[in-house]
Every structure is written in structure tokens, then in C-alpha cells.
Amino acid sequence: EPEVTQTPSHQVTQMGQEVILRCVPISNHLYFYWYRQILGQKVEFLVSFYNNEISEKSEIFDDQFSVERPDGSNFTLKIRSTKLEDSAMYFCASRGIPSPLHFGNGTRLTVT
């Protein structure tokens, strides 16, 4: 069964550094998402992406965040200048029409 893959599985970075989290969505899916889960808390929506542009974003997704689909297969989340509170599990997800969201296994981001 096709799956969403995310790399790296764990990223450690220093505060103020830029990070790029990478995702390869399921190939025939059209909608792409980033969610995050701070330890012990709920899974929070960050951003949705369709037709090469952001469809919707949450208040968490401020100017420090950006997303890109640089080619036909990758979908990336960039955090320009990381803060301690950015430490979380970041999940990429994709969906086709109609289908539920399919999630990757996440990237654990640790900001020190």
C-alpha cells in the first residue's frame, strides 16, 4: 500500500537555525498538509496546500514557516528561525479525492 514518507525521522537543531522537513506524499494525491503534535497534546493543523499554493493556514503558521513543492514528488516545511517552542512531532499528510488523510510517521524536531 502506498504511504507518505518523511525525512528525517529526528532532527535536532539550535535555536535560531533554519530547518527543512521533507515529505513525499502518496503519488496520486492532490492535497497536502502539515500538522504538528507537541508532546502530550493534540494534533494541530498547520497548513494545507493544493494546486501549488497554500489553501489554508492556522495561526501557528506565521511568517517563520513556509511550504514548498519543489518538484513533482516532494513537499517541504521550512522553519526559518527555530524557537524552543517549535519542538514537536511534525506530520505530513496527503489525500486524494475522495479519501481520508494519510499521514507519514513524522519528524521529531528538537530545538535546543
Next chain:
Amino acid sequence: DQQVKQNSPSLSVQEGRISILNCDYTNSMFDYFLWYKKYPAEGPTFLISISSIKDKNEDGRFTVFLNKSAKHLSLHIVPSQPGDSAVYFCAASVDSSGTYKYIFGTGTRLKVLA
């Protein structure tokens, strides 16, 4: 603003018995509801869904019930198995801009005792 709530953070059930996980929502515009299961170090895995035009959907041991008037949905697992032990999230979607953004609850940790 917590639009999707799971008020029970944890639940323990004996193997073979029924597990009932509950979820409440506040936004009457939600039209699609889902349950996801999550194991540690993995992403959420889709389990079952229900459209707002239905009140019940069944898939094997899993049944989801939707009570629109009460803005409540529940997931029944019967019989429960030790492998069902995981965190269960309910989610609801709003068709805003056609992107079906999912709003997740806080999760319920289910432990099925052998």
C-alpha cells in the same frame, strides 16, 4: 477554541469486551468525521469515517455512531484485542475552500488488558 473534544484521556478494557470511545464537537458545519489510531513513534492511521448524512458506519470490529443533534460521535470496538491498545483521535472536517482541513481531538489512550 477546542472544537473537537475527547473528554476521557484514557480507557482500560478487558480483552474481548467492548471499547467505547467518545468525542464531542461544537461546530455544526462539520460534515465528515473520522477516527484515527496512533501507536508511539508512528503517524496517525485512518480507522473509520462517517459522513454527516449517516448515523452509523461499520467496518469489521469497528463501528462509528454519529448523533448530530447531540454533536457527539463514538467509536465502538468489539471484541477488543490487546493490539488495539493505542491512542485514538477523533477528527472532524470543515469543507472550507474545499481542502477538508481536519480538526483533531486531544486523543484517548486505550489499553486493552489481556
